[in-house]
Amino acid sequence: MKKRNPKLAAMLSIIPGIGQFYNKRYIKGSIFIIFFISFISVFYQFMNIGFWGLFTLGTVPKLDDSRVLLAQGIISLLLIAFALTLYVVNIIDAYRNADQYNKGHEIKDNKGRMVATWDKTFPYLLISPGIFLLIFVVVFPLLFMCFLAFTNYNLYNAPPRHLLEWVGFENFKSLVTVPIWKTTFFNVLTWTIVWTLVATTLQIALALLLAIIVNHPLIKFKKLIRTILILPWAVPSFVTILIFAAIFNDDFGSINNDILQPLLGIAPAWLNDPFWAKVALILIQVWLGFPFVFALFTGVLQSISSDWYEAADMDGASSWQKFRNITFPHILFATAPLLIMQYAGNFNNFNLIYLFNKGGPPVSGQNAGSTDILISWVYRLTFDMQNYNMAATISLIIGLFIAIIAFIQFKKTSTFKDEGDI
Amino acid sequence: MKQLMKMCSIILVTILLVSCGPDRTQEDIDKALNDDEKTAKPKSLTMWVDGDRQMAFYKKVTEKYTKKTGIKVILKNTAQDDQVDNLSLDGPSGKGPDLFFQPHDRAGDAYLQGLAAEIDFTDKELKGYSKEALDALNYDGKQLALPAIVESTAVVYNKKLVKTPPKSMDDVERIAAEVTDKDKKQYGFMFDAKNFYFNYPFLFSQGGYIFKEQKDGFDTTKVAVNDPSVVKNGERLQSWYDKGYITKSANQDVIVGLFKEGKVGMFITGPWQTNEFKEVLGDDFGTATFPTDNGKEMKPFLGVRGWFISEYSKEKYWAKDLLLYLTNKENMQQYTDDMQEITGRTDVSSKNKLLKPYEKQARSAIPMPNIPEMSQVWDPMGNAATFISNGKDPKAALDEAKNGIDEQVEIMNASKK
Numbered sequence: 001m002k003k004r005n006p007k008l009a010a011m012l013s014i015i016p017g018i019g020q021f022y023n024k025r026y027i028k029g030s031i032f033i034i035f036f037i038s039f040i041s042v043f044y045q046f047m048n049i050g051f052w053g054l055f056t057l058g059t060v061p062k063l064d065d066s067r068v069l070l071a072q073g074i075i076s077l078l079l080i081a082f083a084l085t086l087y088v089v090n091i092i093d094a095y096r097n098a099d100q101y102n103k104g105h106e107i108k109d110n111k112g113r114m115v116a117t118w119d120k121t122f123p124y125l126l127i128s129p130g131i132f133l134l135i136f137v138v139v140f141p142l143l144f145m146c147f148l149a150f151t152n153y154n155l156y157n158a159p160p161r162h163l164l165e166w167v168g169f170e171n172f173k174s175l176v177t178v179p180i181w182k183t184t185f186f187n188v189l190t191w192t193i194v195w196t197l198v199a200t201t202l203q204i205a206l207a208l209l210l211a212i213i214v215n216h217p218l219i220k221f222k223k224l225i226r227t228i229l230i231l232p233w234a235v236p237s238f239v240t241i242l243i244f245a246a247i248f249n250d251d252f253g254s255i256n257n258d259i260l261q262p263l264l265g266i267a268p269a270w271l272n273d274p275f276w277a278k279v280a281l282i283l284i285q286v287w288l289g290f291p292f293v294f295a296l297f298t299g300v301l302q303s304i305s306s307d308w309y310e311a312a313d314m315d316g317a318s319s320w321q322k323f324r325n326i327t328f329p330h331i332l333f334a335t336a337p338l339l340i341m342q343y344a345g346n347f348n349n350f351n352l353i354y355l356f357n358k359g360g361p362p363v364s365g366q367n368a369g370s371t372d373i374l375i376s377w378v379y380r381l382t383f384d385m386q387n388y389n390m391a392a393t394i395s396l397i398i399g400l401f402i403a404i405i406a407f408i409q410f411k412k413t414s415t416f417k418d419e420g421d422i
Numbered sequence: 423m424k425q426l427m428k429m430c431s432i433i434l435v436t437i438l439l440v441s442c443g444p445d446r447t448q449e450d451i452d453k454a455l456n457d458d459e460k461t462a463k464p465k466s467l468t469m470w471v472d473g474d475r476q477m478a479f480y481k482k483v484t485e486k487y488t489k490k491t492g493i494k495v496i497l498k499n500t501a502q503d504d505q506v507d508n509l510s511l512d513g514p515s516g517k518g519p520d521l522f523f524q525p526h527d528r529a530g531d532a533y534l535q536g537l538a539a540e541i542d543f544t545d546k547e548l549k550g551y552s553k554e555a556l557d558a559l560n561y562d563g564k565q566l567a568l569p570a571i572v573e574s575t576a577v578v579y580n581k582k583l584v585k586t587p588p589k590s591m592d593d594v595e596r597i598a599a600e601v602t603d604k605d606k607k608q609y610g611f612m613f614d615a616k617n618f619y620f621n622y623p624f625l626f627s628q629g630g631y632i633f634k635e636q637k638d639g640f641d642t643t644k645v646a647v648n649d650p651s652v653v654k655n656g657e658r659l660q661s662w663y664d665k666g667y668i669t670k671s672a673n674q675d676v677i678v679g680l681f682k683e684g685k686v687g688m689f690i691t692g693p694w695q696t697n698e699f700k701e702v703l704g705d706d707f708g709t710a711t712f713p714t715d716n717g718k719e720m721k722p723f724l725g726v727r728g729w730f731i732s733e734y735s736k737e738k739y740w741a742k743d744l745l746l747y748l749t750n751k752e753n754m755q756q757y758t759d760d761m762q763e764i765t766g767r768t769d770v771s772s773k774n775k776l777l778k779p780y781e782k783q784a785r786s787a788i789p790m791p792n793i794p795e796m797s798q799v800w801d802p803m804g805n806a807a808t809f810i811s812n813g814k815d816p817k818a819a820l821d822e823a824k825n826g827i828d829e830q831v832e833i834m835n836a837s838k839k
Contacts, residue, residue, distance in 0.1 A: 385834060
């Protein structure tokens with residue numbers, strides 16, 4: 001039997017299919033060649049314009065639409081990524097095939113090969129429509145947004161009249177150097193972080209406290225209490241927030257008129273004073289957010305074996321010691337990923353901020369309201385000021401921020417490790 | 423494997439470099455941009471029309487036009503608010519209309535995006551149109567559209583409570599004092615004072631301006647919303663709250679409801695509810711122009727809606743012809759008769775007596791600035807009005823509004839090239 005040269009087969013596969021022909025796999029080779037030729041003939045013109053557009057963003061104003069060219073460029077990139085993957089697979093296939101032939105592992109009859117191929121590729125065949133959809137529905141818009149952050153797309157430089165240009169990191173630079181952007185950005189960022197940490201931590205702490213109290217053996221009517229505590233979660237937050245906005249009203253709201261004024265003699269300006277607006281938002285978020293965490297904790301508490309507490313009792317542990325060393329670690333271990341999602345969710349809690357009082361009250365010297373978090377500021381920039389490039393820039397920063405935090409946290413918690421990796 | 427990666431990246435880079443872009447000559451570009459003045463008759467023209475009522479009206483008019491010229495006019499029902507966004511994508515791809523319909527405050531926006539074409543008119547062609555309405559549709563010294571509908575606010579009153587419409591602001595205060603009866607929840611004079619659209623004529627009757635007007639447009643760095651005369655008017659506004667003439671919680675919806683119940687002597691509103699009031703109040707319902715204030719005319723905001731030519735129209739010559747036809751005297755007369763709205767022509771007049779004061783008021787109203795910066799004015803001025811209603815010093819409230827506007831405009835200008 002004459003040996004085949006795997007390297008030669010791989011080299012021949014630079015034109016897809018030829019390597020397979022060398023391996024005497026004529027059907028497979030023909031399929032590869034047909035795919036290759038049709039890909040080039042169908043997409044050549046599209047990708048040609050796509051890549052040209054991606055580099056130049058158009059050359060003739062009004063005739064070229066930078067937005068369309070950008071989209072076409074991104075699709076071309078995705079197509080190329082698809083094609084390259086298949087191309088690499090084709091080369092590896094030629095190499096392996098020759099290698100297996102040399103070792104005598106090759107399946108001889110055509111039917112057997114087809115069955116083997118089918119078995120191997122079936123799972124991939126199943127997930128491929130999903131992945132394909134995911135790429136065009138999720139990845140494509142994301143890429144579009146990322147690219148916008150590096151252009152100068154705003155009201156005064158808007159297609160189709162003007163061409164966009166690549167400005168590199170100019171937008172990021174002006175965000176931290178131009179005075180008004182700088183103050184606004186840092187103020188909003190600081191408040192966003194404070195908001196995320198305080199509101200989320202408080203809601204988790206409250207949930208923990210309530211879950212432990214309600215779980216105490218001496219408490220009666222557990223089911224009723226649990227149902228009541230979960231109610232805030234059952235009402236759509238959209239409705240709740242609007243109602244809260246009304247009852248927190250400085251002049252007409254019942255919090256001031258019926259509770260604080262008669263009882264304490266104070267009437268904070270919940271909507272018009274930045275500090276009190278922030279307090280109100282945190283209170284509302286705690287109210288809205290604790291039931292979910294409460295339900296979560298209650299569930300986990302049931303799973304802690306009573307043996308552990310008995311053993312602790314034998315050793316003479318105090319209640320605090322039992323909580324610190326048994327309950328708390330157990331709860332945290334089981335729920336950490338979901339708690340991280342709570343933080344991430346509040347970081348981008350657009351609903352609450354926007355529906356409560358649209359990020360107000362206004363502050364002089366910045367172009368965001370005093371309670372605007374990054375995401376609601378992005379909304380303002382996009383829809384009120386048509387400042388798309390800055391909005392994209394800030395979105396990108398938000399994305400990075402969340403990704404980094406989530407990545408670190410997930411790495412540290414063991415819940416997300418694959419089986420067998422522990 | 424490493425070699426493989428290297429090879430692949432080399433291939434990728436070559437592909438990127440080889441891509442040489444579209445193959446087009448200067449001639450193709452000129453042709454595509456369509457700057458030539460071709461006058462050959464097209465088969466059809468397309469218009470975007472806002473809403474069913476307008477569709478029905480313009481169907482009649484365009485049928486006459488087709489009879490006259492042989493050009494078919496295709497009408498597409500597209501909501502006014504969506505038109506600019508849709509055009510920005512449909513225009514370049516060749517699916518856009520020849521004519522579209524917009525309020526004048528979107529003119530600057532549409533022009534900056536390159537959607538609204540500049541149109542050259544001769545003086546003869548512009549004869550008969552209201553000058554204010556034409557100005558409103560003029561951005562940066564360029565005429566972008568011809569007016570169809572104009573809207574301004576005016577005084578509506580209930581003859582049972584107010585015998586004759588007030589001539590001056592003193593009359594207004596006298597009526598307010600006489601008719602207002604807190605116990606009966608009856609008010610002599612009301613308006614949505616927290617809304618800048620309605621309180622503008624009251625604040626700016628003695629001077630001051632939003633943006634300083636220049637020969638070609640506005641100087642956005644000069645804002646005088648805290649002019650001493652405006653502050654003085656702000657104080658007067660506050661005194662009306664103190665005296666109980668107007669109330670904090672009364673917004674336009676509330677006032678309309680009260681007026682229909684016969685509880686409001688007079689208030690400020692636009693022409694859009696005229697028929698509704700007429701039905702409820704019958705002959706007791708009257709309309710009048712604004713009174714004078716210290717001998718000076720009070721001027722409300724003017725809103726203008728008109729027909730624009732798309733920059734992407736391939737038939738600009740005939741689009742302009744259709745535009746002139748749509749807004750000519752005969753058709754606009756029919757418009758005001760059919761639709762009971764005020765048109766942008768001075769040589770057309772409504773037969774509806776109740777609309778007459780609106781017509782008169784529209785001639786002297788101030789067009790809302792049509793520059794994009796105007797969008798940054800509403801919020802600060804609305805806030806200032808709220809602060810005034812809450813008892814804050816009007817000077818401080820208006821100073822804050824000025825600073826707010828200045829900052830917003832500065833940010834917008836920072837992105838200007």
